[in-house]
Amino acid sequence: MNERPSTNPSSRRRPREAGSTLARLRSHRTARIGVVAIACIALVGVFADVLASDLPLACHFHGTTFLLPAVTHPAALATYDNGRIEAERATGDWTLFPLVHFGPQQTSTRGHLAVLRSPTIFGEHPLGTDAFGRDVFARLVHGARTSLGAAFIAALAFVAIGTILGALAGFFGGVLDAVVARVIETLTAFPTLVLVLVVQALVAHPSLTTLLTAIAFTRWPEVARLVRAEVLLVSSQDYVLAARALGAGPWRILRRHVGPNAFAPMLVAATFGVASVVLVEASLDFLRVGLPPATASWGETLSETREHIGAWWLLVFPGLAVFVTVMALNLVGEALRDALDPRLAAAVGGAIDREPESAGRMGDGPPSSTAYDETPHA
Amino acid sequence: MASGMLRYALRRMLWAIPTLFGISLVVFFVTSLLPDPAADLPKRAAALAASDPDAYDALEEQRRARYLDLPAFFNATPKDVRSRAIAAMHHIAANDDQAALGAHQLAKMGGAALPYVLPSLDDLPPAERARVAIALAPVGLRMGTAEEDRLSDPNSAILFWSRFWEDRALDFTGPALHRAVHRLVLHTTDLRERDLLEVDTYALSAVIPAMHETDDREAIRALAALASHVSGRHGEIAFDADDDALRRAVNGWDAWWQVHESDYVAYDGAARIAATTLQTRYGKWIFGATTGRLGTSAIDGVPIADKLRARTPVTLLLTALALLASYAIAVPIGALTAWWRGRPVDVTLAIVLFAMYSLPTFWAAQLLAHTYAPTHGVARPMDLRHTAETLWRLALPVVALMLGSLATLSRYQRAAVLETIGLDYVRTAKAKGASAFRQVVVHALRNAMLPVVTLTGLQFPALLGGAFVVEEVFAVPGIGYETMRAVEAHDAAWLVAIALVTAVITTIALIASDVAYGMLDPRVREATATPRGGRA
Numbered sequence: 001m002n003e004r005p006s007t008n009p010s011s012r013r014r015p016r017e018a019g020s021t022l023a024r025l026r027s028h029r030t031a032r033i034g035v036v037a038i039a040c041i042a043l044v045g046v047f048a049d050v051l052a053s054d055l056p057l058a059c060h061f062h063g064t065t066f067l068l069p070a071v072t073h074p075a076a077l078a079t080y081d082n083g084r085i086e087a088e089r090a091t092g093d094w095t096l097f098p099l100v101h102f103g104p105q106q107t108s109t110r111g112h113l114a115v116l117r118s119p120t121i122f123g124e125h126p127l128g129t130d131a132f133g134r135d136v137f138a139r140l141v142h143g144a145r146t147s148l149g150a151a152f153i154a155a156l157a158f159v160a161i162g163t164i165l166g167a168l169a170g171f172f173g174g175v176l177d178a179v180v181a182r183v184i185e186t187l188t189a190f191p192t193l194v195l196v197l198v199v200q201a202l203v204a205h206p207s208l209t210t211l212l213t214a215i216a217f218t219r220w221p222e223v224a225r226l227v228r229a230e231v232l233l234v235s236s237q238d239y240v241l242a243a244r245a246l247g248a249g250p251w252r253i254l255r256r257h258v259g260p261n262a263f264a265p266m267l268v269a270a271t272f273g274v275a276s277v278v279l280v281e282a283s284l285d286f287l288r289v290g291l292p293p294a295t296a297s298w299g300e301t302l303s304e305t306r307e308h309i310g311a312w313w314l315l316v317f318p319g320l321a322v323f324v325t326v327m328a329l330n331l332v333g334e335a336l337r338d339a340l341d342p343r344l345a346a347a348v349g350g351a352i353d354r355e356p357e358s359a360g361r362m363g364d365g366p367p368s369s370t371a372y373d374e375t376p377h378a
Numbered sequence: 379m380a381s382g383m384l385r386y387a388l389r390r391m392l393w394a395i396p397t398l399f400g401i402s403l404v405v406f407f408v409t410s411l412l413p414d415p416a417a418d419l420p421k422r423a424a425a426l427a428a429s430d431p432d433a434y435d436a437l438e439e440q441r442r443a444r445y446l447d448l449p450a451f452f453n454a455t456p457k458d459v460r461s462r463a464i465a466a467m468h469h470i471a472a473n474d475d476q477a478a479l480g481a482h483q484l485a486k487m488g489g490a491a492l493p494y495v496l497p498s499l500d501d502l503p504p505a506e507r508a509r510v511a512i513a514l515a516p517v518g519l520r521m522g523t524a525e526e527d528r529l530s531d532p533n534s535a536i537l538f539w540s541r542f543w544e545d546r547a548l549d550f551t552g553p554a555l556h557r558a559v560h561r562l563v564l565h566t567t568d569l570r571e572r573d574l575l576e577v578d579t580y581a582l583s584a585v586i587p588a589m590h591e592t593d594d595r596e597a598i599r600a601l602a603a604l605a606s607h608v609s610g611r612h613g614e615i616a617f618d619a620d621d622d623a624l625r626r627a628v629n630g631w632d633a634w635w636q637v638h639e640s641d642y643v644a645y646d647g648a649a650r651i652a653a654t655t656l657q658t659r660y661g662k663w664i665f666g667a668t669t670g671r672l673g674t675s676a677i678d679g680v681p682i683a684d685k686l687r688a689r690t691p692v693t694l695l696l697t698a699l700a701l702l703a704s705y706a707i708a709v710p711i712g713a714l715t716a717w718w719r720g721r722p723v724d725v726t727l728a729i730v731l732f733a734m735y736s737l738p739t740f741w742a743a744q745l746l747a748h749t750y751a752p753t754h755g756v757a758r759p760m761d762l763r764h765t766a767e768t769l770w771r772l773a774l775p776v777v778a779l780m781l782g783s784l785a786t787l788s789r790y791q792r793a794a795v796l797e798t799i800g801l802d803y804v805r806t807a808k809a810k811g812a813s814a815f816r817q818v819v820v821h822a823l824r825n826a827m828l829p830v831v832t833l834t835g836l837q838f839p840a841l842l843g844g845a846f847v848v849e850e851v852f853a854v855p856g857i858g859y860e861t862m863r864a865v866e867a868h869d870a871a872w873l874v875a876i877a878l879v880t881a882v883i884t885t886i887a888l889i890a891s892d893v894a895y896g897m898l899d900p901r902v903r904e905a906t907a908t909p910r911g912g913r914a
Binding site for chain 1: 865
């Protein structure tokens with residue numbers, strides 16, 4: 001590929017096919033654990049309102065039947081919560097309560113002891129309440145929605161940007177490649193956490209949108225670098241040269257030959273990307289510069305431990321939530337990577353990367369330190 | 379080979395120039411996220427200056443401190459004192475809706491505007507001439523050369539200013555000004571101060587640089603007092619000011635001059651061409667940033683550069699210790715697990731390392747702090763000269779910070795050793811009877827270290843980001859801790875500076891790790907030192 005001697009035999013491997021990759025992935029045991037865990041957390045996020053809500057799942061109240069009032073927010077129940085509906089129930093009324101009777105924003109108002117109640121597994125607050133008297137379980141299940149939802153959106157955005165720019169740079173080369181390579185190197189210099197923190201602190205109205213935009217802005221180079229390297233590798237293969245010799249145009253080569261190959265590293269980058277966004281978002285919420293404080297998020301609940309040292313449940317449960325999510329995503333990501341590179345999977349069992357000089361060289365520049373994945377330890 | 383090494387290092391550093399430029403652009407973009415305090419000011423300037431000049435001044439000062447009055451990257455028509463003075467004079471003469479604004483600006487530009495106003499005063503029709511002469515009254519009062527009734531009466535004002543220019547035109551020239559300032563610096567007397575007061579703001583272009591050219595506190599105090607009087611900015615230096623306060627006051631004048639230079643200086647020739655790029659938001663900002671003028675903290679008024687100098691070493695020490703510790707542990711772990719591959723130890727360690735790899739730093743830090751150091755509060759200052767105490771205080775933060783990179787590096791190291799073991803030269807060693815230990819430690823490990831060393835470049839920004847969280851949790855007084863205080867106090871100057879500084883530090887670390895790689899592996903530097911062939 002270039003005159004630099006390659007120290008890594010992986011650069012000589014053949015491009016893969018996506019089909020066999022998925023087959024290999026399916027037979028990967030840890031990957032299955034990871035996928036199931038992610039699916040569970042995602043389901044918790046999707047059905048958060050069923051698990052914990054300040055209104056019933058369904059009820060017949062004062063002659064009207066409401067279905068999922070916590071989602072539809074009917075005007076008739078605007079001032080009601082589970083407790084009040086229970087207290088004012090008339091004959092013939094029925095209610096189907098969620099698992100936990102509190103919503104993520106709802107403060108428990110019964111007496112002064114409402115705040116910072118420790119967990120009672122079969123009580124009304126199974127994981128306790130936080131410093132504002134909000135139910136920790138409710139905040140965790142709704143936090144799953146915030147965390148994974150945000151992470152998926154941000155990852156989708158930066159994987160899209162990174163793939164497009166990386167593929168174009170790798171395929172067309174020249175000035176475009178040089179420019180993209182410089183931009184990648186520039187943005188890599190910023191620690192993600194620091195740049196997002198600064199942006200979030202400086203914008204006039206910090207919100208989920210600004211947070212996700214900032215994260216996407218700082219993370220796309222990672223993807224672009226991988227995709228670019230893959231495209232460079234594929235473009236130098238004999239069959240691409242053959243296609244070119246037969247008169248195939250650049251777009252056709254990009255679509256038929258390069259695209260399917262670049263899809264694989266993109267998938268890996270996306271998986272690790274989701275994990276990194278979960279981490280960054282939780283860290284920023286922990287530092288209280290992420291989402292607005294009322295939003296249910298794991299990092300926000302964790303941040304309360306800094307004032308309330310004895311409240312171990314504020315430290316353990318949300319921390320575990322972040323930890324398990326990130327670990328599951330990393331499991332899937334590594335399994336995907338192994339599946340894409342079976343030679344390494346067999347020899348090493350994961351965790352190795354292609355060498356920088358085999359594929360990751362940026363333009364005509366110096367050797368850059370590249371790695372397949374880099375979850376920021378935020 | 380030494381020259382090859384040097385050439386490689388230089389080449390690598392040259393490649394950092396576009397990166398640094400890119401970093402400056404990104405941070406510049408970040409500064410533009412800050413909302414403009416009064417975006418509509420240019421439109422309502424005339425009305426506001428007429429009704430409430432103080433409010434206008436305050437708003438304009440806020441905008442100009444961030445160079446919001448300038449175009450972003452290119453200024454085709456840079457304004458200087460000449461163009462400003464002539465425009466203001468035309469408005470006053472025409473008595474249009476911007477006349478009040480013009481008079482206000484002319485009074486502020488003061489003596490520096492006189493060389494462009496007074497010579498053309500005679501060409502104006504009498505009524506217009508009178509309006510301009512009266513608008514100059516505040517300048518005359520500030521000089522202390524005439525009384526108010528003489529300056530506010532049209533006829534006597536015209537007469538005064540015509541005579542003034544006939545008498546004093548020679549004082550408004552560069553050499554005369556520099557002589558006057560030089561004499562004041564040599565020996566401060568009231569008379570010499572008076573000489574400069576009578577050229578008003580025209581003196582500023584020599585007074586501000588002169589503050590740096592002398593060590594005489596008395597002279598600097600006199601220069602600052604003079605500058606304060608003519609500019610209206612409160613930058614006097616107290617009698618009992620210590621060295622620090624003196625330096626800060628002078629830096630304050632530098633920063634002010636950086637913003638206001640074009641109000642008092644005319645650009646000709648080369649200066650005018652330079653002004654097209656320097657008189658821009660980016661130009662002024664990058665000039666300030668590269669000369670260490672990053673603004674002052676909104677929390678305590680201390681210059682950002684001073685604070686950075688005090689706080690950065692703590693963070694760098696924390697990050698470097700974490701990096702070193704994780705390498706020191708990861709390399710043996712990686713080699714050992716590779717040696718024991720497939721055994722229960724290897725499998726157990728693989729699981730532990732994977733968990734550590736996914737462990738959020740902020741959670742690990744909070745758990746450690748919760749268990750071992752359950753006091754959280756204001757950071758005590760840290761004196762890095764007290765090695766033992768510093769290391770003791772940094773022990774837990776380092777542990778919390780290094781877990782992630784320790785896991786990453788161990789796993790890479792294990793994989794790299796395994797890969798090297800399969801290479802021909804290790805097999806040869808094995809065939810020649812080398813023990814398993816010798817195969818791994820002597821033959822494989824050395825080459826396997828190389829790719830792991832390059833990882834420094836990626837571990838460093840991750841660790842630096844993690845340090846922000848760890849410092850906050852353990853109340854370590856580094857840049858991360860300070861940044862969280864800046865977030866609470868909305869200290870924009872610090873936040874912008876921190877984005878810039880962390881990126882520059884990371885770039886330097888990246889260069890260092892690349893150069894180290896080149897030193898360790900001659901193939902790398904030869905490949906980059908020779909010109910590259912055609913594209914593959």
